[in-house]
Structures are given as structure tokens and as C-alpha cells.
Amino acid sequence: MPTTMPIPRPSHKKKEGAQTDLFRAQMLAWYDTHARVLPWRVSPSAGPCFTANPYHVWLSEVMLQQTTVQAVIPYFGKFVDKWPSVHDLAMASSEEVMTAWAGLGYYARARNLHKCAQVVSRENKGKFPNTLEELKKLPGVGDYTAAAIAAIAFDLPATVIDGNVDRVISRYFAVTDPLPGSKPEIRALAAGLAEGRTDRPGDFAQSMMDLGATVCIPKNPRCDLCPxxxxxxxxxxxxxxxLPAKAPKKARPQRWGLIYWITNPAGDAVLLERRPDTGMLGGMVGLPTTEWADRPVIKGRKKPDIMDYVTDRYPGLERVRDNPGAIRHTFTHFDLDLIGVVGKAKKGFVAEPGQFWHPLAELSEIGFPTVFKKFVNLCILK
Ligand code: SF4
Known part of the structure; x- marks a missing residue:
């Protein structure tokens, strides 16, 4: 009988003492010449007396949650132009903030961003707290964002772990257990490199992010360039x-519904609604839809006539043209298929609470979430 030999576990012990010193020195030297130039950053060449503006760091880190740097840059510019300080942002209306955020996704972030600005402005005289514990008490500021603000804005030795850092640590220490189960191990290894270290904590945190973003990239890491x-x-x-190994993904659930493009009797305005503050896309303006159900809306009908599904809800609606098409949108937790319906309100049409007519000529002023923008484009282009 052949014996089964145990597979040796790769060595990825915490780097101690001199090895940690070497790792940090290599990373910081690399960062001095390879730091990404980003609008919310202070260049390492500015010297130790210059740290980033906490308002800018906080704003960028909230925007960067689940979103790429390239997508965030124009939004960051728009926000700081419009609201140069946290007081300015706090004084904006929630509609203005949601409109400026439209298209960036994950809209709960925008609601929390606004709440957080109000707390910092009102209760802290516009100053962000400079301890991890106090930062974590702010609305929408979790472990990651608090650590990033502490390190980057206040140069505190916090352990900052985003997706890029996960990758660098998994590879450098050869962590072979799959994510997300390996997160505590990755965290402990990253903390071993960062905690208690007062030599340029902010630059070190950013060097790890930058290495993951530009050298230790997801496919084909550029090891020849790695410090x-x-x-x-x-x-x-x-x-x-x-690496990092990942547990197999569960299939993403599917949801279905209808989306309406309803114009007024004069044909110069379209029916919109502000969505409730809680729930998906909360507080955003969109087109009316049915509920997003977990089964197809028109399944099982031989010759489905979509208008049959509409007239119950909107009796005063006249068909304008056939189905203009469907849109598909991917959210984090599900895929959504919405079948489009185009109609024109007859005299006596009754809009539902929260719905309003908006002039077609001023549609560009509305900051639609992407899912609605797709259908708006479909209707305007047809
Ligand atoms: S780029 Fe290569 S050498 Fe550098 S940390 Fe990633 S895997 Fe290791």
C-alpha cells in the first residue's frame, strides 16, 4: 500500500525584525520613485512635514470602496470643486449630494458620506478625529476606511488592507488558503509589517496599495519590477x-422586472420617481419599475403583451410603441433583467406618490444611477 505523505505547508511565517526592516525599506524606496500621482495625495517628495488633507483622504477612500481609481478621479474632482471643505459638503442638500454621486454606484455610501460630513462639521468643528477608535464612530467609516485615514492623513501606524494589499501579502507570504477564510491570517501578516512602525506609516500603506495596483497585479504579476x-x-x-486563492463563487441570483418610460399627454415630460431612502438605490431618482422579482415577469404566456402588465398599475396609459428592448444590469449580489415599456399618459392619468413629471429637455440634469441611464439612453436613441 502506498503511504500518503503529508503535503508540506509553504513557509509564510511573520517576518521578524531585520526582515521587516528590509521589506519596509525596499517598499519605501520604491514608493519614493514610483508612487502613483493621484489628486487626493501628497507626493512623497513633498517631505515629512506635508500630510494629505484628511477631508480629501476620507472622500477618496469612501469613493474607492468597490470602485476603481479611474472611475473615482472625475467624481473626486467634481466633489472638491463643488464642496471645497467638509463644512460645504455638510451644508449641501441630500438631493445635491445624491445627484453628484449618481453613476458611482453603492448609493448607501453617498448617504453615509453626507451624514458623516454633517457630524464632522457640526460636532468636531470640521476636523476629522485622529484616532482609529474615534474615526470608526463616524457614519460609513469601517475598519478599512478608518485605518486608511489614520495612516494616510495622520501618519499613524495603522494596518491598511484593501484588495491590492490582500494580493501582495498572499503572494509574498505564500498564503495558500482561499479567501475569504484566509483574511485573519493575511491581516496578522500585514499587521506584522505595519503596527508599531513610526517610519512613514502613511507612505508605507500607500506603497503596498500601489505595488498591488501596478506591479503585483492580478494576472501575470510583474515580479521582475518588484522591490x-x-x-x-x-x-x-x-x-x-x-494567489490569492479564492473559494468558488456561488452563482449570482437573477431578478426580473419591468421598467417604464411614460411621457405626459403633451409629450414633453417623462415620469420619474425618487426612490425611498432605504433599500436598493435609496434616495436616487429613477424611472418607475415593478418590484424586482425572483421569477420572470412574463414567463409562461404564449404571446406576451407587456401592456397587459402595465394597465393594472397605470390605467390611464396609452401604448405608444412596442417593447423598446430590455436592459441587463449587474449588482453586487444579483443580476437584473428589466423589460422596457413605453407609454403615453392619457388625460386623467394618476401618478403614484413620490412620482413626478420632469421636462424631457432637462433630462441631463438628473443624475440617474447606471441601471436607469441604460434605459433612458435606449428610449432617447430609439
Ligand atoms: S510582484 Fe511578484 S515578487 Fe512582488 S510581491 Fe508580487 S508576486 Fe511577489
């Missing part, structure tokens, strides 16, 4: 590109 390649266990074992 810490000599100590990298993932590279030495030839498994870097396979």
Missing part, C-alpha cells in the same frame, strides 16, 4: 500568479 522579489515566497515557489 521585494528576493524575499517573496510566492515567487520562489512559482505559485504567485495563482
Amino acid at each position: 521585494v522579489r528576493d524575499g517573496c515566497a510566492g515567487r520562489a515557489q512559482g505559485i504567485a500568479a495563482e
Whole structure:
């Protein structure tokens, strides 16, 4: 009988003492010449007396949650132009903030952003707190965002772990257990490199993010350009590109519904609604839709006539043209298919509470979430 030999576990012990010193020195030297230029940052060449504006760091970090740097840059510029300080943002109306945020997604972030600005402006005289504990008490500021603000804006030795840092740590230490189960291990390893270290904590945190974004990239890491390649266990074992391992994804659920493009009797305005503050796309302006159900809306009908599904809800509606098409949108937790319905309100048409007519000529003023923008474009272009 052949014996089963245990597979040796790759070595990824916490780097101690001199090794940590070397790792940090290599990362900081690399950052001095390779830091990404980003509008919310202070360049490392500015010197130790210059730290980033906490308002800018906080704003960018909230925007960067689940969103790419490239997508965030124009929004960041728009926000700081419109609201140069946290007091200005606090004084804006929630409609203005939601409109400026439209298209960036994850709209609960915008509601919390506004609440947080009001708390900092009102209760803290516009100053962001400079401890992790106090930062975490702010609306919408979780462990990651608090650590990023503490490190980048206040140069505190906080452990900052985003997706880029997950990847660098998994590879450097050859962590082969899959995410998300390996998160505590990754966190402990990252903390071993950061905690208690007062030599440029903010720059070190940003160097880790930048290495993951530009060198230790998801596919085909560019190890030849990496400042810490000599100590990298993932590279030495030839498994870097396979890390971080990920648990198999569950199939994304599907939802279905109808979306309406309803014009007024004069044909110069379209029916919109402000969505309730809680729930998906809360507080945003959109087109009316049915509920997003977990089964197809028109399944099982031989010759489905979509208008049959509409007239119950809007009796005073006249068909204008056939189905203009459907749209598909992917949210974090589900895919959504919405079948479009185009109609024109007859005299006596009754809009529902929360719905209003908006002039077609001023449609560009509305900051639609992407899912609605797709259908608006479909209707305008047809
Ligand atoms: S050597 Fe390669 S795998 Fe290791 S940290 Fe650098 S880029 Fe990533």
C-alpha cells in the first residue's frame, strides 16, 4: 500500500525584525520613485512635514470602496470643486449630494458620506478625529476606511488592507488558503509589517496599495519590477500568479422586472420617481419599475403583451410603441433583467406618490444611477 505523505505547508511565517526592516525599506524606496500621482495625495517628495488633507483622504477612500481609481478621479474632482471643505459638503442638500454621486454606484455610501460630513462639521468643528477608535464612530467609516485615514492623513501606524494589499501579502507570504477564510491570517501578516512602525506609516500603506495596483497585479504579476522579489515566497515557489486563492463563487441570483418610460399627454415630460431612502438605490431618482422579482415577469404566456402588465398599475396609459428592448444590469449580489415599456399618459392619468413629471429637455440634469441611464439612453436613441 502506498503511504500518503503529508503535503508540506509553504513557509509564510511573520517576518521578524531585520526582515521587516528590509521589506519596509525596499517598499519605501520604491514608493519614493514610483508612487502613483493621484489628486487626493501628497507626493512623497513633498517631505515629512506635508500630510494629505484628511477631508480629501476620507472622500477618496469612501469613493474607492468597490470602485476603481479611474472611475473615482472625475467624481473626486467634481466633489472638491463643488464642496471645497467638509463644512460645504455638510451644508449641501441630500438631493445635491445624491445627484453628484449618481453613476458611482453603492448609493448607501453617498448617504453615509453626507451624514458623516454633517457630524464632522457640526460636532468636531470640521476636523476629522485622529484616532482609529474615534474615526470608526463616524457614519460609513469601517475598519478599512478608518485605518486608511489614520495612516494616510495622520501618519499613524495603522494596518491598511484593501484588495491590492490582500494580493501582495498572499503572494509574498505564500498564503495558500482561499479567501475569504484566509483574511485573519493575511491581516496578522500585514499587521506584522505595519503596527508599531513610526517610519512613514502613511507612505508605507500607500506603497503596498500601489505595488498591488501596478506591479503585483492580478494576472501575470510583474515580479521582475518588484522591490521585494528576493524575499517573496510566492515567487520562489512559482505559485504567485495563482494567489490569492479564492473559494468558488456561488452563482449570482437573477431578478426580473419591468421598467417604464411614460411621457405626459403633451409629450414633453417623462415620469420619474425618487426612490425611498432605504433599500436598493435609496434616495436616487429613477424611472418607475415593478418590484424586482425572483421569477420572470412574463414567463409562461404564449404571446406576451407587456401592456397587459402595465394597465393594472397605470390605467390611464396609452401604448405608444412596442417593447423598446430590455436592459441587463449587474449588482453586487444579483443580476437584473428589466423589460422596457413605453407609454403615453392619457388625460386623467394618476401618478403614484413620490412620482413626478420632469421636462424631457432637462433630462441631463438628473443624475440617474447606471441601471436607469441604460434605459433612458435606449428610449432617447430609439
Ligand atoms: S515578487 Fe511578484 S508576486 Fe511577489 S510581491 Fe512582488 S510582484 Fe508580487
